[in-house]
Amino acid sequence: MKMHAYRSHTCADLNKADAGADVRLSGWVHRVRDHGGVLFIDLRDHYGMTQLICDGDSPAFKALETVRAEWVIRVDGAVKPRDEGLVNPKIPTGEIEVYVREVEVLGASDELPLPVFGEQDYPEETRLTYRFLDLRREGLHNNMMLRSNVVRSLRNRMWDQGFTEFQTPIITASSPEGARDFLVPSRLHPGKFYALPQAPQQFKQLIMVAGFDRYFQIAPCFRDEDPRADRSPTDFYQLDLEMSFVTQEDVFGAIEPVIQGIFEEFGGGKTVYPDWERISFADSALWYGSDKPDLRNPIKMQVVSEHFRDSGFAIFAKLLENEGTEVRAIPAPTGGSRKFCDRMNAFAQAQGLPGMGYILWRKAEDGTMEAAGPLAKNIGPERTEAVRVQLGLGVGDAAFFLGGKPEQFEAVAGRARNEIGRELGLTEENCFKFAWIVDFPLYEKDDEGKIDFSHNPFSMPQGGLEALQGDPLKVLGYQYDLTCNGYELISGAIRNHKPEIMFKAFELAGYPASEVEKRFGGMVKAFKYGAPPHGGCAAGIDRIVMLLADEQNIREVIMFPMNQRAEDLMMGAPSEPLNEQLRELRLRVVPKD
Numbered sequence: 001m002k003m004h005a006y007r008s009h010t011c012a013d014l015n016k017a018d019a020g021a022d023v024r025l026s027g028w029v030h031r032v033r034d035h036g037g038v039l040f041i042d043l044r045d046h047y048g049m050t051q052l053i054c055d056g057d058s059p060a061f062k063a064l065e066t067v068r069a070e071w072v073i074r075v076d077g078a079v080k081p082r083d084e085g086l087v088n089p090k091i092p093t094g095e096i097e098v099y100v101r102e103v104e105v106l107g108a109s110d111e112l113p114l115p116v117f118g119e120q121d122y123p124e125e126t127r128l129t130y131r132f133l134d135l136r137r138e139g140l141h142n143n144m145m146l147r148s149n150v151v152r153s154l155r156n157r158m159w160d161q162g163f164t165e166f167q168t169p170i171i172t173a174s175s176p177e178g179a180r181d182f183l184v185p186s187r188l189h190p191g192k193f194y195a196l197p198q199a200p201q202q203f204k205q206l207i208m209v210a211g212f213d214r215y216f217q218i219a220p221c222f223r224d225e226d227p228r229a230d231r232s233p234t235d236f237y238q239l240d241l242e243m244s245f246v247t248q249e250d251v252f253g254a255i256e257p258v259i260q261g262i263f264e265e266f267g268g269g270k271t272v273y274p275d276w277e278r279i280s281f282a283d284s285a286l287w288y289g290s291d292k293p294d295l296r297n298p299i300k301m302q303v304v305s306e307h308f309r310d311s312g313f314a315i316f317a318k319l320l321e322n323e324g325t326e327v328r329a330i331p332a333p334t335g336g337s338r339k340f341c342d343r344m345n346a347f348a349q350a351q352g353l354p355g356m357g358y359i360l361w362r363k364a365e366d367g368t369m370e371a372a373g374p375l376a377k378n379i380g381p382e383r384t385e386a387v388r389v390q391l392g393l394g395v396g397d398a399a400f401f402l403g404g405k406p407e408q409f410e411a412v413a414g415r416a417r418n419e420i421g422r423e424l425g426l427t428e429e430n431c432f433k434f435a436w437i438v439d440f441p442l443y444e445k446d447d448e449g450k451i452d453f454s455h456n457p458f459s460m461p462q463g464g465l466e467a468l469q470g471d472p473l474k475v476l477g478y479q480y481d482l483t484c485n486g487y488e489l490i491s492g493a494i495r496n497h498k499p500e501i502m503f504k505a506f507e508l509a510g511y512p513a514s515e516v517e518k519r520f521g522g523m524v525k526a527f528k529y530g531a532p533p534h535g536g537c538a539a540g541i542d543r544i545v546m547l548l549a550d551e552q553n554i555r556e557v558i559m560f561p562m563n564q565r566a567e568d569l570m571m572g573a574p575s576e577p578l579n580e581q582l583r584e585l586r587l588r589v590v591p592k593d
Contacts, residue, residue: 003024003076004024006024006026006074006106007024007025007026007074008023008024008025009023009024009025010025010045010046010047010048011025011027011043011044011045011047011048011049011050011093012045012047012048012049012050012091012092013047013093014050014079014093014096014098015092015093015095015096016081016095016096018079018096019079019080019081019096020078020079021078021079022076022077022078023076023077023078023079023098024074024075024076025043025045025050025052025074025075025077025098026045026072026073026074026075026106027043027044027045027050027072027073028043028044028045028070028072028116028136029041029042029043029044029067029068029069029070029071029072030042030043030044030049030069030116030117031069031117032067032068032069034065037055037056038053038054038055039052039053039054039055039061039064039065040052040053040097041053041054041064041067041100043073043075044136048091048092048093049091049093050093050096050097050098051082051088051093051096051097051098052075052077052097052098052100053080053097053098053099053100054099054100058099058100058101059101059102060075060077060100060101060102060103063103063105064100064103067103067105068108068109069109069112069115069116069117070109070112070116070133070136071105071107071108071109072105072106072107072109073103073104073105073106074103074106075098075100075102075104076100076101076102076103077098077099077100077101077102078098078099078101079096079097079098080096080097080098080099081095081096082094082095082096082097112133113126113129113130113133114126114127114130114133114134116133116136116137119137119138119139122134124555124563125563125569128555128561128563128568128569128570129569129570130570131560131561132570135559139556140556142549143545143549143551143557144557144559146266146545146548146549146557147541147545147557149266150262150266150541150544150545151218151237151541153261153262153265153266154218154239154258154262154541155218157257157258157261157262158216158241158258161214161254161257161258162214163214163215163216163241163254164212164214164215164216165215165216165217165218166207166212166215166217167217168197168200168203168204168207168217168219169197170196170197171196172194172195172196172197172203173194173195173519173522174193174195174519175195175198175201175202175519175520179198179223179224179225180223180224180225181195181196181198181222181223182195182196182222182223182224182234183195184196185585185587187584187585190585190586191586196222196235197221197222198221198222198223199219199221199238199240199538200217200219200221200240201456201458202458202520202522202523204217204240204241204242204536205242205458205495205497205526205534206522206523206526207242208242208243208244208531208532208534209526209527209529209530209531209532212244213243213244213245214241214242214243214244214254215240215241215242215243215536216239216240216241216242217239217241218237218238218239218240218541219237219238219239219240219538220236220237221235221236221237221238222234222235223235223236224566227564227565227566229553229554230487230546230554231554232542232554232555232558232561232562233562233564233565233566234562236540236541236542237540237541237542238538238539238540238541239258239538239539239541240536240538241254241255241536241537241538242535242536243534243535243536244532244533244534245532245533245534246494246533246534246535247494247535248438248478248480248535250535251480251492251494251535251536251537252436252480255482255490255537255539256276259434259482259489259490259539259544260272260274260434262544262548263432263484263548266548267432267548268548268550269430270430270431270432271430271431271432272431272432273431273432273433273434276434276435276436276482277434277435277436278435278436278438279293279435279437279438280437280438281437281438281439281440281441282439284435284437285406285410286301286302286303286328286406287300287301287302288300288301288414288417289301289410289411289412289413289414289415289416289417290410290411290414290486291437291440291481291483291488292437292481292483292486292487292488293414293435293437293483293486294418294421294433294485294486295433295434295435295485296421296427296428296429296431296433296485297417297418297421297422297426297427297428298421298426299330299331299332299333299417299420299421299426300331301328301329301330301331301413301417302328302329302331302390302391303326303327303328303329304327304328304329304387304390304391304401305320305326305327307327307379307383307386307387307390308320308327308379308383308401308403311378311379311380311383312378312379312380313357313375313378313379314378315357315403316357316401316403319403319404320403324405325403325404325405326403326406327401327402327403328401328402328403328406328409328413329387329390329391329399329400329401330356330399330401330402330413330416330417330420331392331393331397331399332344332397332398332399332400332420332424333393333397333424333426334396334397334424334426335360335397335398335420335423335424336360336361336362336395336396336397336398337360337398338360338372340398340423340424341358341360341398341400343423344356344358344400344416344419344420344423345358347416347419348400348402348412348416351412351415351416352412353402353409353412356400356401356402356416357373357374357375357400357401357402358373358375358398358399358400358401359371359372359373359375359376359384359387359388359398359399359401360372360373360397360398361388361393361394361395361396361397361398362395362396363395369394369395371384371385371388373398375401400416400420402416418486432484432485432547433484433485434482434483434484435482435483435484436480436481436482437481437482437483438479438480439462439476440454440455440476440477440479440480440481441454441473441474441475441476441477442454442455442459442461442472442475442477442479442505443472443473443475443508443509444473445473450510451472451473451508451509451510452509452510453509455477455479455491455493456477456479456491457505457506457509458493458495458496458502458523459477459478459479459493459494459495459496460477460493460494460495460496460497460501460535461475461476461477461478461496461501461505462475462476462477462478463475463476464498464501465498465500465501465504468501468504468505468508472508477493478493478494478535479491479492479493480492480493480537482537482539484547485547487543487546487547488540488543489539489543489544489547490537490538490540491537491538492535492536492537492538493535493536493537494533494534494535495533495534495535495536497531497532497533497534498527498531499524499527499528502516502524502527503516542554542557542558545557577589
């Protein structure tokens with residue numbers, strides 16, 4: 001039988017049943033071990049690892065002595081069962097080894113800039129410059145396979161739910177999605193620019209107007225953003241979907257089994273809680289100091305202003321005389337030690353606050369419970385007891401307090417809550433807890449006091465046109481986010497499909513009708529020709545895989561990511577254009593000051 005040019009089997013195929021067979025394998029030299037006249041080589045390919053053995057009796061021995069780590073070789077040899085004591089149960093091929101009779105070097109390797117064997121930490125600059133080597137490492141290789149399998153499963157689950165996959169344009173018009181566009185100059189229309197889509201938002205809505213009912217797409221999205229650990233600075237992929245004739249509940253009902261199923265399938269045995277809470281944006285901010293709460297941590301913050309109003313604690317009493325201020329408590333069950341309280345106070349100071357007041361409850365010498373800490377002394381036993389009862393705390397517990405305008409301390413309070421949960425071991429490990437955050441405000445004030453959209457500008461206001469007649473800051477939208485373990489995974493809305501409501505909504509955010517017509521002419525025109533009520537959402541695939549892979553940084557689940565400065569160190573992007581390219585596009589680069 002004629003042997004294939006490179007392999008009869010992969011490096012994961014062979015087992016005891018193949019003993020005695022002549023085989024051909026190709027792959028990378030993972031590791032070489034020279035046992036004085038006997039060579040052991042781990043040969044690796046995409047599928048797995050096979051141990052090769054060669055001694056001085058083999059015609060291949062001399063050539064095999066010269067190979068080094070990451071050389072690509074082809075070997076011919078015979079499958080031999082390993083001795084009982086040398087079986088490696090950790091790999092599928094662990095019962096056999098291949099005795100090499102012939103070897104051919106297919107691709108030699110220079111000395112490696114980073115090791116592929118093992119998972120040791122290496123500078124990110126080196127890892128990204130040599131990403132093709134980094135991807136040979138087992139952890140990253142597994143992450144990329146996980147990502148691929150998650151995308152395949154998402155596709156299958158969406159088809160099973162009655163959705164149809166369509167592709168939308170990559171070169172389109174600029175649109176305010178809340179981030180900066182990447183602009184693409186037009187050669188045929190000098191001085192004009194296309195944009196890469198921040199999301200397929202308008203197109204998926206137009207697909208609904210065109211009469212297709214349940215759309216989805218694994219969509220690339222492009223945003224010129226500042227990078228974070230859980231966000232790429234240039235592009236990302238999302239599971240994008242839209243449905244016609246639906247309420248918010250219908251969207252939840254369609255996507256929940258898809259996400260729940262993905263986490264059960266790929267969650268590595270972690271508990272995936274099936275009961276997804278619904279929490280209003282206002283409650284989420286109050287209880288958790290965030291619109292993407294980590295519910296594995298059971299701590300809920302509470303407003304305790306009344307216990308401090310006109311009290312002996314002058315700082316809070318004076319604060320509460322101002323409108324819009326309040327005092328919030330972060331309960332800390334089991335946190336009732338002076339050492340822990342001082343540590344959390346230092347944490348708050350490191351976050352830029354003067355500190356956090358605290359009360360701790362402990363056992364007195366006479367066996368009763370006593371409250372300690374500067375706050376307890378200042379507000380007296382009656383108020384302290386009222387605080388304890390409200391928070392449901394007891395001996396060995398503590399509470400921390402922050403005061404002022406909520407928008408000034410909310411984020412720090414949220415971080416302190418997370419820190420307290422972690423430090424005290426209250427945050428549950430090895431599980432995924434989901435929650436829908438609903439009832440988002442449609443508008444917010446920017447730093448200059450101007451009213452602007454807080455979320456998605458195409459969302460339907462709760463209450464329709466009537467809701468837009470009063471105070472814009474009180475208008476809630478049919479907008480929702482899905483959060484999991486402190487990350488936002490999904491964002492979506494029921495869309496504003498009526499032109500008159502759309503014009504009014506944009507007018508309140510400072511966009512005159514002429515501007516709306518100019519920027520969203522296609523959509524406004526479409527809505528004048530019979531638009532169905534519709535809504536949908538988008539799930540961040542990179543972030544979902546990051547959670548499933550238990551990684552802290554999104555770059556660990558993206559095949560070829562950018563660095564923190566939005567540079568591709570491997571391909572050398574961004575790069576300076578050639579003069580001919582600029583001339584053709586009629587562009588001139590203004591030198592940096």
